[in-house]
Amino acid sequence: MGYAQLVIGPAGSGKSTYCSSLYDHCQTVGRNIHIVNLDPAAEHFNYPVDMDIRELISLEDVxxxxxxxxxxxxxxxxxxxxxSLDDWLDEQLENYLDDDYLVFDCPGQIELFTHVPVLRNFVEHLKRKNFNVCAVYLLDSQFITDVTKYISGCMASLSAMIQLELPHINILSKMDLVSNKKDVDEYLDPNAQSLLSQLNRQMGPRFGKLNKCLAELVDDYTAW
Incomplete structure (x- = not known):
């Protein structure tokens, strides 16, 4: 059985930096991983690319x-x-052993992992090839210093969880850019009533029912 990690998240959230750091860490501890570029618009990498979608198609050419x-x-x-899954991808996968670990650095266009079925079908193909797949969702931590941005980030992450149906972990990136880390603390283990109160203060009364549903939804999935 092979193993694969799908690295997803909005554009600029630090996916490629995460992949580079993961590669460096694995090199240090003596573990072998292979980084795959799935972004047809990518230009520069801080890690060796073992498989590259640009060999199949590039955004510039399109x-x-x-x-x-x-x-x-x-x-x-x-x-x-x-x-091209049955042709190009299968041919590429033949180069790897059953116990190899592949890390897929994905594009940042959010609809690819929220409602367009491309990545879901990609994952299903990997599973048919006997890969055990998980998803890592990166979110810029600067997005959770404000309740409305926090809710937006949660909804995008939750959409990806539902769309892909994979073991899933969320990672806050760029914590070094957060000026006051105490602003983040209350959102790490959020309370539904606190979220609702903050939303109601920032939004008009007509959004009260929507705010309540959003706060309860975040609370329900936080309990997982």
């Missing part, structure tokens, strides 16, 4: 040849990857 913008072009690239 934008130039098809006249697409960056967002539509990225979706096109990932859908092309989905169509």
């Amino acid at each position: 934008m130039e040849e098809l006249g697409m913008g960056p967002n539509g072009g990225l979706i096109y690239c990932m859908e092309h990857l989905e169509d």
